[in-house]
Amino acid sequence: xxxxxxxxxxxxxxxxxxxxxxxxxxxxxxxxxxxxxxxxxxxxxxxxxxxxxxxxxxxxxxxxxxxxxxxxxxxxxxxxxxxxxxxxxxxxxxxxxxxxxxxxxxxxxxxxxxxxxxxxxxxxxxxxxxxxxxxxxxxxxxxxxxxxxxxxxxxxxxxxxxxxxxxxxxxxxxxxxxxxxxxxxx
Amino acid sequence: xxxxxxxxxxxxxxxxxxxxxxxxxxxxxxxxxxxxxxxxxxxxxxxxxxxxxxxxxxxxxxxxxxxxxxxxxxxxxxxxxxxxxxxxxxxxxxxxxxxxxxxxxxxxxxxxxxxxxxxxxxxxxxxxxxxxxxxxxxxxxxxxxxxxxxxxxxxxxxxxxxxxxxxxxxxxxxxxx
Numbered sequence: 001x002x003x004x005x006x007x008x009x010x011x012x013x014x015x016x017x018x019x020x021x022x023x024x025x026x027x028x029x030x031x032x033x034x035x036x037x038x039x040x041x042x043x044x045x046x047x048x049x050x051x052x053x054x055x056x057x058x059x060x061x062x063x064x065x066x067x068x069x070x071x072x073x074x075x076x077x078x079x080x081x082x083x084x085x086x087x088x089x090x091x092x093x094x095x096x097x098x099x100x101x102x103x104x105x106x107x108x109x110x111x112x113x114x115x116x117x118x119x120x121x122x123x124x125x126x127x128x129x130x131x132x133x134x135x136x137x138x139x140x141x142x143x144x145x146x147x148x149x150x151x152x153x154x155x156x157x158x159x160x161x162x163x164x165x166x167x168x169x170x171x172x173x174x175x176x177x178x179x180x181x182x183x184x185x186x
Numbered sequence: 187x188x189x190x191x192x193x194x195x196x197x198x199x200x201x202x203x204x205x206x207x208x209x210x211x212x213x214x215x216x217x218x219x220x221x222x223x224x225x226x227x228x229x230x231x232x233x234x235x236x237x238x239x240x241x242x243x244x245x246x247x248x249x250x251x252x253x254x255x256x257x258x259x260x261x262x263x264x265x266x267x268x269x270x271x272x273x274x275x276x277x278x279x280x281x282x283x284x285x286x287x288x289x290x291x292x293x294x295x296x297x298x299x300x301x302x303x304x305x306x307x308x309x310x311x312x313x314x315x316x317x318x319x320x321x322x323x324x325x326x327x328x329x330x331x332x333x334x335x336x337x338x339x340x341x342x343x344x345x346x347x348x349x350x351x352x353x354x355x356x357x358x359x360x361x362x363x
Binding site for chain 2: 058059061062063065066067070071072073146147148178180181182
């Protein structure tokens with residue numbers, strides 16, 4: 001029996017439960033707001049958002065795999081495409097584009113034209129260092145780590161800082177081989 | 187995608203049927219056991235429906251099962267006649283390397299296996315005369331996502347203690363043929 005064909009981003013998006021986009025955006029905004037109040041330091045908030053994203057990512061990857069029928073990717077290029085076309089579509093309802101591969105094929109940029117997290121958001125002067133969507137970089141890092149890829153995800157462009165799009169740089173640090181987990185003498 | 191297109195079932199000895207007193211081969215009680223492991227070899231779930239004979243204590247049994255599948259994966263990849271890119275036997279495989287192993291069958295039971303790219307391994311032991319279980323395992327993986335992964339109180343990588351998951355699993359397993 002051949003494995004089921006992977007679904008397209010649109011097909012998965014149509015089949016999963018969705019919530020109202022405004023509710024989602026405002027909930028996320030309220031959460032960031034609360035973090036700013038609790039932690040006071042903008043850097044701490046960035047760190048906390050990244051950590052929250054990571055925790056989401058390690059769980060979310062299983063849902064992604066179960067619903068999309070995607071099997072193992074042959075190379076990092078395919079991984080990038082799947083994230084942009086299927087992953088983002090399935091969970092955020094938008095697609096990202098992949099640009100700026102480096103020569104070794106180990107890092108790429110994800111460009112988001114449309115980002116549902118930031119509707120209604122303007123950064124005040126006191127929060128200029130805030131990566132408002134830092135949760136996304138954490139999600140990517142967590143999800144990729146669960147499929148054996150150690151990555152580093154950083155923001156390059158951010159519309160809230162006056163750029164023309166959202167750009168995330170994803171760099172593959174290392175692919176972790178599967179090892180026998182038990183010691184021989186146990 | 188590095189999958190075999192055909193089924194890679196290893197048919198050891200098809201002839202004699204399972205001994206009487208075990209599962210019936212009819213719908214209802216075909217499943218014997220289910221194991222769920224994560225990548226680091228932690229047995230997240232062991233569920234037993236019909237197992238008259240136990241030879242090892244539970245943790246030894248689980249370790250043996252995980253070890254068997256780990257070696258089989260490396261072995262099937264080494265035997266793969268279609269791929270040039272094969273690691274050495276015993277050398278850890280990179281994700282995406284090698285092929286997936288689906289099932290093997292003996293005269294008394296059948297073992298079906300599924301591994302998600304995130305390293306979750308599902309192992310289902312059933313009556314030998316049952317049909318292909320790849321789809322059933324996929325369904326169980328979906329149950330795992332719905333009732334375990336989405337439970338905010340579940341800590342990833344720890345044994346599953348969810349009554350809801352067990353109930354749904356038991357119900358689904360009854361429908362296996």
